Amino acid sequence: MKIRLVNQGIFTTIDDINTALIPPTEGFYWIDADVDDLAVLQPVFALHDLAVEDCLSEEEQRPKIEIHEGHYFIVINSIRFDDEEIFLRALNIFLGRHYIITVTKQKINELRSLKPVLWEEEVTRPDRFLYHLVDLVVDNYFLVGDRIEARIESLEEDILMHTKKSHLTEIIGLRSEILWLRKVLGPQKDVIFTLNKKDLKLIDDQLQKYFSDIYENAVKIAETFETYRDLMGNLREAYQSSLANRANEIMRVFTALTTIFMPLTFITGIYGMNFDYIPGLHLRGGSYILLFIMLFLGFGMFYIFRKKDWL
Template sequence: MKIRLVNNGLFTPIDDIHALQKPPIEGFYWIDADVDDLSVLQPLFTLHELAVEDCLSEEEQRPKIEIHDGHYFIVINSIRFDDEEIFLRALNIFLGRHYIITVTKQKINELRSLKPILLEEQVDRPDRFLYHLVDIVVDNYFQVGDRIEARIESLEEDILVHTKKSHLNEIIGLRSEILWLKKVLGPQKEVIATLNKKDLKLIDDQLQKYFSDIYENAVKIAETFETYRDLMANLREAYQSSLANRANEIMRVFTALTTIFMPLTFITGIYGMNFDYIPGLHTAGGSYILIGIMLFLAGGMLYYFRKKDWL
């Protein structure tokens, strides 16, 4: 657990945890904690037991905001896209009048990238800290969206150039993750809408208006991933169409080969019959003449098929 006094974006480490019960003269306290630290923080800040239970739960928590006496409990999801797989990590936030507590089970990159912004904006209130944190989390969805779009375009190009069976697994996997992520975006959008519209005493009225920009971005993200879902459906159709075209091409080749060998089989069938007299059977060099005729027929049919664009 790391405890810092934040004043005008400057950090001052705090060692005495009991000093957190009283508001500082200037600034606010930021406690960056793990779930194990909640046993100490809960009685210190009178955190609601249900909110603490949600933090400790192994089940995936939906984004939400809960209003409790003296503090708010907010859950939002940070997003990552590593090794072609989407990861969501819950960011639990307790917002009080003179403190903000961030509780995570894994490392959240947004918390590290937030520090220079706090210094640049000279943040001295916990609600402004919350605003910049939510803003960074939502902006990262755009970056992940760009990478997903690039992956869809690359996959589409690969399918059109050379279709593989592995492409279907990639399409199904990516589409499933997009659908799963789309379900999460709805509740998260509602949380931001609440921060934007609802009368919240712990958030300054002037600052609350800025959450409207974040809400607009959240709406754009939801619409973007809706588009990605449609693109994945189109990509699957393209895959199936490509397979069908490839099968048709193979059938065209086999049909052409079968057609070419039909007259050759007819000729060899006649000369394989048990008759005493067959034209050219006892002629010197007759076999070479017959093979030449067969090659001429095969070559002529192949030329005709290509001229008709059947091959």
């Protein structure tokens, strides 16, 4: 657990947790904690039991905002994409009048990226801290969206060039991840809408207007992932179409080869009959002439098929 006094973006480390109980003359306290620290934080800041229980729960938490006496409890999801799977990491936030507590189970990149933003913007209020944090989280969805789009384009190119059975597994896996993510984006969008529209005493009225910009971005993200869902459906159709075309190509080759060998089989069938008198049967060099005719027919038909682009 790290306790910092933040004033105009400048951080001062605090050692005693009880110091954070008293509102500072300037600035606010930022407490960066993990779930194990809640046992200490809950009695000190009178954190609501249900909010603490949600933080400790092993089940995946939906984005939400709860208004408790003296503080708000906000859950938003940070996103990460490693080209194979989408990961969502819950970011639990307790917002008070002179403090903000962030509780996580894993490392959140947005918290590390937030420090230079706070310094540049000279942040002195916890609600502005919340605004910049939510803004970074939402912006990261755009970055992940760009990587997913690039992955879809790469997968589409691979399917059109070299269709493999493994492509279907990738399509199904990525599509299920996108569908799962769409379910999360809805509640998260509602949380940002609440921060934008609802009368919240711990958030400055002027600052709420800035949340409208984040809400617009959240709407764009939801629409973008809706498009990705449609693209994955098109990608699956392209995979099936590519397999069908490949099967047709194989059948066309087999059909052409069968057609080429049909007259050759016809000739060998005639001269394989058990008649005493067959024209050219006793002709000197007749077998060579027959082989030449068969080769001529075979290569001639092959040439005709190639010229007509049947092979």
